[in-house]
Amino acid sequence: MIRLQTEAIRVDELIESVGSDGDGAVAVFVGTVRDHNRGRRVLYLEYEAYPEMATSEMRRLVEQAGARFELSSVAIVHRTGRLEIGEASVAVAIAATHRDDALEACRFLIDTFKRTVPIWKREVFEGGEVWIEGAGETRVDRQA
Amino acid sequence: MTVEIRYFASLRQCTGCSHETIDIDPDADVSALWSMLEGRHPALAAIGFRPLVACDRSYAGWERLLEGVSEVAFLPPVSGG
Numbered sequence: 611m612i613r614l615q616t617e618a619i620r621v622d623e624l625i626e627s628v629g630s631d632g633d634g635a636v637a638v639f640v641g642t643v644r645d646h647n648r649g650r651r652v653l654y655l656e657y658e659a660y661p662e663m664a665t666s667e668m669r670r671l672v673e674q675a676g677a678r679f680e681l682s683s684v685a686i687v688h689r690t691g692r693l694e695i696g697e698a699s700v701a702v703a704i705a706a707t708h709r710d711d712a713l714e715a716c717r718f719l720i721d722t723f724k725r726t727v728p729i730w731k732r733e734v735f736e737g738g739e740v741w742i743e744g745a746g747e748t749r750v751d752r753q754a
Numbered sequence: 755m756t757v758e759i760r761y762f763a764s765l766r767q768c769t770g771c772s773h774e775t776i777d778i779d780p781d782a783d784v785s786a787l788w789s790m791l792e793g794r795h796p797a798l799a800a801i802g803f804r805p806l807v808a809c810d811r812s813y814a815g816w817e818r819l820l821e822g823v824s825e826v827a828f829l830p831p832v833s834g835g
Contacts, residue, residue: 641835657834660827662761663811664834686835700835720835728827729806729834730763741764744831746803748764 628705637712648734660728781819
């Protein structure tokens, strides 16, 4: 399961989609929307994707993880649109025969995802909003 | 030849459009295309970062020639997750 979706992420569904009787481990990472960033009180986030490329980059990531680690199955889901504080923005589930592969692949996948998959967040905080762009940010111009 | 240009996040805000079609010489590279776009959208010249480039939905360098490319996207540094 590799997809972008606007609906809430169901982690139980993700776990179910990867597990099989031959696996001894399922590693899961869930990224959530926190209420503060760079000293600001965050109200909500709005995620935007380049959908066709985001899904192809996600597939490429899964292939890369499969070449590095012994994995049975991988699922990655990212949400787009408006997300409230505490909601899951991204979830990764990885099934493997042994836990070391599952845990290390999980770390590799989420770290690489954050550097390569074309998705952006607009942070709406008390007093303004910005596009978060890597380590930088651009003020949102409401006129545009 | 014509190329479909796509803009995302703050770059979309800069240009005021998410996509447009540009007529360009097939011998041109991505850098030349960007210069042309800066002419059409002066706000692009003032952004505080160097965009990432994708040609036909794969990351590409600025020296990539446009011949055979149908879609070029300019991407701010990504921030998913």
